[in-house]
Amino acid sequence: MTPAPTLPPFEFVVEAHGAAVLRVCRALVGVQDADDVWQETFLAALRAYPESAGVRNREAWLVTIARNKATDHHRKAGRLPVPVDxxxxxxxxxxxxxxxxxxxxxxxxxxxxxxxxxxxxxxxxxxxxxxxxxxxxxxxxxxxxxxxxxxxxxxxxxxxxxxxxxxxxxxxxxxxxxxxxxxxxxxxx
Amino acid sequence: MARLPIELADLAAGEDASLHRLRALLGAAAGAQGLVDVAYRVVDSPVGPLLLAGTEAGLVRVAFEREGHDDVLEFLSAAISPRVLAEPARLDPAARELDEYFAGRRQVFDLPLDFRLATGFRREVLAHLPEIGYGHTASYAGVAALTSSPRAVRAVGTACARNPLPLVVPCHRVVRADGSPGGYVGGADAKSLLLRFEAGRLRP
Structure with missing residues (x-):
């Protein structure tokens, strides 16, 4: 049996991918609401993190969560999914x-x-x-x-x-x- | 980090400041939701930056800069849980007591401690170290004599060298039989500084 790969500290994940996820959030929900969606994304990611050792591309994993959170956000807000200024x-x-x-x-x-x-x-x-x-x-x-x-x-x-x-x-x-x-x-x- | 196309380069404006703020909020929110298994912060001290890490049970690790703080966080991630996050507030009591210690206003630490990183005889040794009072020293043989294996002098040395909670569990007070300081996880200079400080031969 191969031992489960060890995960780096979650803080390192935030450090490595926080900026990319923020850009995704800003693009999907607008700059105003991006902070909330970024928080929800990383809280959900932290919750699921210990069981995610098999994840191959960590950034894609986070962007998937961010995309789901952005969808939830639009549904809750009942707004158009296009953040247009x-x-x-x-x-x-x-x-x-x-x-x-x-x-x-x-x-x-x-x-x-x-x-x-x-x-x-x-x-x-x-x-x-x-x-x-x-x-x-x-x-x-x-x-x-x-x-x-x-x-x-x-x-x-x-x-x-x-x-x-x-x-x-x-x-x-x-x-x-x-x-x-x-x-x-x-x-x- | 993705390199932005030149037309979009200005999108990164203000990103660093936003991320700094968001990361602080994340630590607090994750802590409030019970999602942080290992909380940490780094504090300045006269013996260099100190990493303080804590679990639900209490302070679990104090690390000197020379140990490599990132290496220590990697170790904690593997040994305890990968839910390791900067959550400074959880370490406020430890940071405050260390401040008081280095200001010369505290001689005994009164913090919940999590000894899970030291097992067996190492843990037994650590349990005896607080019996060496502030400003006093004991030899490795003297500490061994307090334990269930009074002749395990070398093992006492190992237990001190691998103390996960230096400063708070005072392994710096264990010295060689000839009175010379001996080794220290924080370096010989730090040990000598701490001993002179506790002896009242340094101003805080």
């Missing part, structure tokens, strides 16, 4: 930032100014991700934000790895198109 999306549509979402200060060297600018950029980016069709959004989030292989993303979304890869590529193309001309497309304007 309409103001920020309006900013995207018109090619100019929405009120309250100013452009990053150009050439500012001050660290605070840059951090604020990055935070505002993040608001626009989350809105753009939230506005993607659900399959594209999930594919982008699991692969590009959480770093899962397309095959793992496919297990979560249904379908095969090739379809997940296509959905991720389509999603990135839609995102680039949405971000064109907003100054948030990663290019200097």
């Amino acid at each position: 309409h103001q920020a999306v309006a900013g995207l549509d018109s090619g100019v930032p929405a009120p309250g979402v100013p452009r990053p200060a150009a050439g500012g060297d001050d660290a605070v100014v840059r951090a604020v600018a990055a935070g505002e950029t993040a608001t626009v980016l989350w809105a753009a991700i939230g506005a993607l069709p659900p399959r594209q959004r999930e594919a982008v989030v699991y692969h590009h934000l959480a770093g899962l292989p397309h095959a793992e993303a496919a297990t979560l979304m249904g379908g095969n790895a090739a379809a997940a890869r296509r959905a991720a590529a389509d999603g990135m193309r839609s995102l680039r198109a949405a971000l064109q001309g907003t100054g948030f497309d990663g290019k200097d304007v």
Whole structure:
């Protein structure tokens, strides 16, 4: 009989995957509600952890739990499963930032100014991700934000790895198109 | 951690601060729900950062930095339970008593202790160590004489070297027959510092 593989301390799991899970939560339920879903995800994971020694991909395991918690969250809230910040999306549509979402200060060297600018950029980016069709959004989030292989993303979304890869590529193309001309497309304007 | 595509790099803005806050909340919530089998925190001390780990039964491990705190957490995960989480509040009483000790205001620790990591003769030795009072020392042979195996001097040395609860269970007060400090899980310098401190030859 082979001995059961020993599990690392749960704290190491939080350290290694906390950020990826937070990105998934933010993409699935929006930045506002992501903290609650992150907490519920890690509490559920901690509860199940001692019996999970056979898990092959720890991050995929956590993302699966996060996805279920996000679904519960939407069901409880009775809201649309798409976290769209309409103001920020309006900013995207018109090619100019929405009120309250100013452009990053150009050439500012001050660290605070840059951090604020990055935070505002993040608001626009989350809105753009939230506005993607659900399959594209999930594919982008699991692969590009959480770093899962397309095959793992496919297990979560249904379908095969090739379809997940296509959905991720389509999603990135839609995102680039949405971000064109907003100054948030990663290019200097 | 996934490297973000360049268009999405700014999504990580503020992530570290959020995670710091979320992890603190997680420790408290998991503790309140009884999901943490081994709670821990790290405190500063005059003998370096100390890892304090506790179970439902009490303080189970005190570890010096030179032992490798991550290695100790891995060991606790395998030996007790993988539900190991930073939950500082559970270790507040231990942290407070150690603070008082290093401030010169406490000579005896009054904490629930979990001795599960020491069994058999090692445990018997540890049970006798608090009989060596603050500021006093005893030889390895002297401690052996208190036990059921009075000639097991080397085994007393092993029990002290592998004490899971150093400082709180005062293995630093066990010295060589010639009065020299001898080895210590926290290092010879730490042992010598503790002995001089308890003898009143150091200011707190």
